[in-house]
Amino acid sequence: xxxxxxxxxxxxxxxxxxxxxxxxxxxxxxxxxxxxxxxxxxxxxxxxxxxxxxxxxxxxxxxxxxxxxxxxxxxxxxxxxxxxxxxxxxxxxxxxxxxxxxxxxxxxxxxxxxxxxxxxxxxxxxxxxxxxxxxxxxxxxxxxxxxxxxxxxxxxxxxxxxxxxxxxxxxxx
Numbered sequence: 403x404x405x406x407x408x409x410x411x412x413x414x415x416x417x418x419x420x421x422x423x424x425x426x427x428x429x430x431x432x433x434x435x436x437x438x439x440x441x442x443x444x445x446x447x448x449x450x451x452x453x454x455x456x457x458x459x460x461x462x463x464x465x466x467x468x469x470x471x472x473x474x475x476x477x478x479x480x481x482x483x484x485x486x487x488x489x490x491x492x493x494x495x496x497x498x499x500x501x502x503x504x505x506x507x508x509x510x511x512x513x514x515x516x517x518x519x520x521x522x523x524x525x526x527x528x529x530x531x532x533x534x535x536x537x538x539x540x541x542x543x544x545x546x547x548x549x550x551x552x553x554x555x556x557x558x559x560x561x562x563x564x565x566x567x568x569x570x571x572x573x574x575x
Contacts, residue, residue: 405478405534408471408543410551412560414527417506417517420554424508424515432456432507439503440488441567442495448565449495451481451488456507458483460491467564471547473540499574501566512538513546520566522573527554 414420425431437454447464460481465474481487506517516528529550531543562569 405476405532405536406540407474407476407533408531408540408547409465409474410471410529410547410556411562412527412551412556413562414517414525414554414556414560417519417525417527420527421506421517423554424510427510429508429510429515432509435505435507437501437503437505439501439567440492441498441501442491443498444495448567449491450567451491453483453488454505460487465565467568470558470561471544499567499570501570503566510550511546513550515550518566523566523569526562526566527556529554 433456435454435456437452437457440451440453442449442451444462447462449460449462452459452461458481460479461476462478463474463476465472501520503518503520505519508515508517512532512534514528514530514532516526516530518526518528520526529547531538531546533539533543
């Protein structure tokens with residue numbers, strides 16, 4: 403499956419308030435997921451194996467690091483949690499870093515909202531406006547992200563410009 407997203411990621415301390423707000427506004431709750439993202443060494447973009455109870459995928463994506471809305475080109479394949487393919491990728495490419503998090507997943511229309519508690523890093527919110535069939539366009543997705551950013555009271559100083567993997571690599575360097 404190929405698609406693109408516009409994403410905002412931010413430090414967020416009051417996940418309880420945000421969860422209550424999302425439920426109150428009628429966001430669709432997908433579930434809680436304990437996820438481990440294993441990032442592999444690749445020459446371009448990022449390649450990660452996501453293992454969880456709700457989501458299990460092999461994901462390759464390109465994204466420029468910047469604090470405001472980021473556009474990602476995504477290729478994703480659903481996988482079995484215990485697939486031998488993960489072992490093959492580990493041996494062939496090597497593991498760059500592992501990110502472990504507790505994630506609550508909500509949808510507001512086509513926008514996926516993650517409430518994340520990331521081991522070693524803290525608490526975050528991710529807003530991912532998804533264009534699964536190419537009909538919505540970048541400007542529409544950016545507007546959705548900006549609207550939710552304001553609704554969630556996210557100020558610019560809370561925005562994160564990189565992935566959790568990069569933050570962990572920097573922290574452990």
